[in-house]
Amino acid sequence: MNALEKLEKIKIDVETALAEAKGAQEVDSVRVKYLGRKGELTSILRSLSDLSKEEKAEVGKRANILKGELVAKFTQAQNAMESEQSNSVGKEIDVTLPGIAPRVGTVHPLTRVMVRINEILISLGFKIAEGPEIESEFYNFEALNIPLDHPSRDAFDTFYIDKEYLLRSHTSNVQIHVMQNQAPPLQVIMPGRVYRPDAVDASHSFMFHQVEGLMVDKGIKFSDLKGVLSMFCKTMFGKDIETRLRPHFFPFTEPSCEVDISCIMCMGKGCRVCSGNGWLEILGAGMVNPKVFESVGYDPNEYTGFAFGMGVERIAMLLYGIEDIRLFYENDVRFLKQFK
Numbered sequence: 001m002n003a004l005e006k007l008e009k010i011k012i013d014v015e016t017a018l019a020e021a022k023g024a025q026e027v028d029s030v031r032v033k034y035l036g037r038k039g040e041l042t043s044i045l046r047s048l049s050d051l052s053k054e055e056k057a058e059v060g061k062r063a064n065i066l067k068g069e070l071v072a073k074f075t076q077a078q079n080a081m082e083s084e085q086s087n088s089v090g091k092e093i094d095v096t097l098p099g100i101a102p103r104v105g106t107v108h109p110l111t112r113v114m115v116r117i118n119e120i121l122i123s124l125g126f127k128i129a130e131g132p133e134i135e136s137e138f139y140n141f142e143a144l145n146i147p148l149d150h151p152s153r154d155a156f157d158t159f160y161i162d163k164e165y166l167l168r169s170h171t172s173n174v175q176i177h178v179m180q181n182q183a184p185p186l187q188v189i190m191p192g193r194v195y196r197p198d199a200v201d202a203s204h205s206f207m208f209h210q211v212e213g214l215m216v217d218k219g220i221k222f223s224d225l226k227g228v229l230s231m232f233c234k235t236m237f238g239k240d241i242e243t244r245l246r247p248h249f250f251p252f253t254e255p256s257c258e259v260d261i262s263c264i265m266c267m268g269k270g271c272r273v274c275s276g277n278g279w280l281e282i283l284g285a286g287m288v289n290p291k292v293f294e295s296v297g298y299d300p301n302e303y304t305g306f307a308f309g310m311g312v313e314r315i316a317m318l319l320y321g322i323e324d325i326r327l328f329y330e331n332d333v334r335f336l337k338q339f340k
């Protein structure tokens with residue numbers, strides 16, 4: 001092995017030895033082995049005078065470069081060992097110290113309210129069904145008796161994915177899926193997200209949540225709708241809460257109504273929340289339009305039914321006294337942790 005080959009070998013050997021070294025002492029003995037007074041690299045540097053003039057120049061240059069590299073490596077290894085040691089000093093576990101309480105998350109207020117709505121309706125015999133948020137025009141509009149050119153479609157118009165598919169503007173699309181897949185009688189609730197191109201402000205969001213309800217059987221009457229909804233409102237908001245139905249229009253129900261509850265803040269006396277009139281609108285409802293039954297192949301002469309749809313955000317805001325809908329979506333822990 002000539003001198004240059006020896007230098008090459010020293011470099012590799014030092015790297016291996018350092019990689020295996022455990023503790024500062026072992027690092028130091030590697031250093032002594034190569035750079036000490038009788039070290040391997042030291043003796044090559046010492047015997048340079050035995051070499052020819054050309055060899056001396058080449059080997060001398062390489063040996064000095066290597067020495068510089070090795071010194072740097074040893075310093076680095078030494079420092080690493082020392083900081084490892086000092087890190088563990090005083091780090092023994094003190095079992096008498098108080099523990100660090102892990103931060104436990106809380107259920108989101110919208111989820112809580114949605115779960116509560118579902119629970120009440122499930123106790124009245126409803127079963128949960130779900131449907132797609134990306135929906136075709138047929139399910140979101142046509143099958144619900146909202147023709148392409150009907151003006152009522154404006155209010156429900158939404159975000160289109162392409163020419164035919166869109167983000168559903170209400171959960172009523174699920175009514176159609178459920179009726180296509182099941183024969184009556186049925187009694188379902190359909191919770192989920194909906195989308196509308198509304199400008200965001202304290203009471204509007206482009207995305208919010210609804211719980212839809214549908215009950216179909218022979219002989220379902222408007223009074224059944226009224227009974228279910230007033231029972232629901234009393235359980236949700238308190239037994240002294242009154243409900244009132246106001247005539248309204250929805251293409252998929254006929255007749256249709258909006259349902260108000262007596263204001264839960266002022267108990268109907270009139271306050272800022274109910275704009276002084278004592279009532280709060282909380283949902284839309286009605287008897288299923290026979291045209292909707294026809295679109296899913298149910299016989300409207302045999303079956304009748306009712307449907308309703310409520311906004312979860314609106315109910316949560318009323319229950320908790322939240323004045324800005326945006327708080328639900330901002331993930332501000334200071335807001336969320338209040339709902340334990």
Ligand code: PHE
Nearest residue numbers: 170172250284285307308309
């Ligand atoms: N889909 C209606 C809305 O989003 C609510 C509704 C559902 C009304 C079912 C009547 C019956 O406003």
